[in-house]
Amino acid sequence: xxxxxxxxxxxxxxxxxxxxxxxxxxxxxxxxxxxxxxxxxxxxxxxxxxxxxxxxxxxxxxxxxxxxxxxxxxxxxxxxxxxxxxxxxxxxxxxxxxxxxxxxxxxxxxxxxxxxxxxxxxxxxxxxxxxxxxxxxxxxxxxxxxxxxxxxxxxxxxxxxxxxxxxxxxxxxx
Numbered sequence: 212x213x214x215x216x217x218x219x220x221x222x223x224x225x226x227x228x229x230x231x232x233x234x235x236x237x238x239x240x241x242x243x244x245x246x247x248x249x250x251x252x253x254x255x256x257x258x259x260x261x262x263x264x265x266x267x268x269x270x271x272x273x274x275x276x277x278x279x280x281x282x283x284x285x286x287x288x289x290x291x292x293x294x295x296x297x298x299x300x301x302x303x304x305x306x307x308x309x310x311x312x313x314x315x316x317x318x319x320x321x322x323x324x325x326x327x328x329x330x331x332x333x334x335x336x337x338x339x340x341x342x343x344x345x346x347x348x349x350x351x352x353x354x355x356x357x358x359x360x361x362x363x364x365x366x367x368x369x370x371x372x373x374x375x376x377x378x379x380x381x382x383x384x385x
Contacts, residue, residue, distance in 0.1 A: 243382065243385050244382075246382065246385070247322075247378070247379070247381075247382030247383075247385075248322070250378040250381060250382055260371065264324075264368060264371045264372065267364065267367075267368055268318040268319065268324055268328070268368060269318075269319070271315075271318055271328075271331070271361075271364060271365065271368070272315040272316075272318040272319050273315075274361075275311045275312070275314060275315035275318075275331065276311075276312065276315045279308070279311045280308045280309075280311040280312035280315060281308075281312075282308075283304050283305070283307060283308030283311070284305065284308040284309070284312065290304055290308075291304070293346070293351050296345070296346060296349055296351065297341060297345055297346065298345070307334065307338075310330070310334055311331070311334060313327075313330075314327045314328075314330050314331040314334065315327075315331075317330070318331070318368075322375065322379060323379075324368070324372050324375065325368070325369055325371075325372025325373060325375040325376040325379070326369075326376055326379060328365045328366075328368035328369040328372060329365070329366075329369040329376065331361075331365040332362050332365035332366040332368075332369055335358050335359075335361045335362035335365055336362050338354075338358040338361075338362075339355055339358040339359045339362055342354045342355035342358055343355045
């Protein structure tokens with residue numbers, strides 16, 4: 212035998228698209244959202260890993276809200292001075308602060324946590340590059356180590372939530 216299954220009943224059972232040969236399948240938005248939630252739920256890591264990931268997410272979310280985003284958005288003197296030295300203008304401070312706040316909220320949202328961690332890793336990669344190149348001779352230069360560690364932590368979180376990112380990407384493609 213060549214490995215093919217010639218039994219049409221078995222083929223119909225194995226392939227759900229062949230089950231609706233005479234009917235038209237209608238997929239509603241609600242069905243897509245439900246399928247996405249099921250896929251994301253099935254992509255969850257094991258219990259201990261999930262607990263560690265949630266603990267790290269909560270700590271990082273608190274850090275990004277209280278230490279990173281709020282000072283940028285409220286116009287802390289230190290943040291105004293730091294972004295003035297970068298030379299791109301104060302609009303960048305608002306943009307980065309908003310992105311960090313959105314990322315922190317995303318870390319606490321179960322189905323967005325992986326994507327938020329990836330976004331925050333990219334944000335911290337940019338901050339590390341700016342600290343190492345533009346701000347290296349200022350008082351803000353040593354922040355390169357803090358931003359590098361935060362970048363690595365967010366990248367590890369994104370890696371830990373990679374199955375959820377894949378499930379979210381698959382759900383949005385449907």
